[in-house]
Amino acid sequence: MIAIENFSQPTAAANDNYIAMTLISTSPSGHVPVMLSEVLDYMNIRDGGIYVDATFGHGGYARAMLEMADCMVYAVDRDPLAERRAMQITAEFEGRLRFIRGNFGDLESLLHSVGVDHVDGICFDLGVASSQLDDSERGFSFRHDGPLNMRMDGGRPNAADVVNAMDAEQLADIISHFGDEKFASRVARAIVEARKESPINTTARLAEIIRRVVPRSRDGIDPATRTFQALRIYVNDEMGELERGLIQGERLLSPGGRLVLVSYHSLEDRMVKEFMKTRSGKTPNASRHMPEVTPLHKPSFSLVTRKSIAPSSEEVSSNPRASSAKLRAAERSAAPVWPNFAPNKRTVLNS
């Protein structure tokens, strides 16, 4: 059962990341870390510091942090293949890298499980790695046929469970809200019709069903792009994870510690922006005719980036995956954690 509340639509640009990732996913060169030098800069990496790479992936950020200073890095990823890659890097850095497999939505308990209560910086590089898109067995891409999975941790319910079980209205909600697909109802009806013949279990079959009902746009983007993005965000509960990850970052950071996020679509960036602005006391007054309201809580962060930072044009031309990246950073104050985070525009997923 899903409930989608007060959801605002992502802009058309929201799909850029998926498109760019899909393009680069055809490259054999593997994952190229996005905005690496900016992330290192904003994390303020120092000797003796304790840092968290909440989305280890191929370890691009973690490795660079370890090379930059004599620091300790705790790395998290939900993907079992990331764990394997981490084992190789761990050996190189003689005890300075510790990998913990799990969801960054559980960051606090994951770190507590290895005896860590406070850290000096946490970075998140959201979304999927290009290697996840590349691997047809993971079922993320409509360009390669494979089992319709899309779960970063390989678990269930996966994308096939969703498309074979949900009713047309629920499917249309997901496809519209997470994919900004204007033909969402058509796609949902086509899925429900097609699965009467036989369950939809492969990426190629789903892509073909979508392509039959969504016209090809002039920019040449595959009609399946938006629906695939929507399913991926949904099955991995990416927005719920982000919300929990932000809250836990606030709990874990020591005063002066940095929170740095790289996001790739407007839903993610909006949540990050709202969290950082609210927590830094930048919530606008409800009305300019009303007297200023003293915030209920002391700011637990100060903004390091007033606006989002974009990658350089050189980076975008050498790595299309970077094209929609936005970086935001904030610094933890000594104020107590806030009781909760209620984004104005949020998606609540009850699976």
Ligand SMILES: C[S@@+](CC[C@H](N)C(=O)[O-])C[C@H]1O[C@@H](n2cnc3c(N)ncnc32)[C@H](O)[C@@H]1O
């Ligand atoms: C864009 S890649 C990170 C790449 C990394 N910065 C690098 O340089 O190699 C995102 C990674 O985050 C992981 N991930 C996404 N959501 C996650 C979550 N909620 N919890 C833990 N890992 C997550 C994915 O499995 C993927 O490996």
